Amino acid sequence: MNREEALKIVDELVKNPNIKKHCLAAEAAMIGVYDYFESKGKANVGNRVDWGIVGLLHDADYEATNKDLERHTDLVTEKLQGRALQEVVDAIRGHADKVERKALMAKAIFAADELTGLIVAAALVRPDKKLEGLTPESVLKRMKEPAFARAVNRDDIKTCESELGIPLPEFVEIVLNSMKGVSKDLGL
């Protein structure tokens, strides 16, 4: 599966522009984390495109299955059958606790998913509502305020340390910088 094919699935299943933006943010984050591991010479399952696809498709059926969240990721799994690496499917299913998160890419989407939400919320309360001037330090500060973006699960984000071995400040920097790289697509 290449990016164009994955984008086709997103366009087919996702009608809500905010969910599409979330998928694009997660794609950028996954590529950023992939590049981080590559630069450290850590063995990786899947290539840069595969990692991006995990981000792009992890919530692609969220709308289509939202009346029955038990089915979340099942529809995407069907669409990917025989067309993508099993690890890609497992990572997507793993973020919804459908299978154990074993590969780095599975652990990465789990930790990055919630962080992209926190970063969007942190950008939107800025006077310019843009990512550009947002610093990792201010994202970290927001993370420590329980009342800020209350729905964001901080514990999930912190698994970057326990599961990925990336210190939280560094993880925030990677994901924030990756999202800045696609800020136009995110409307931020």
Ligand SMILES: [Fe+2]
């Ligand atoms: Fe998500």
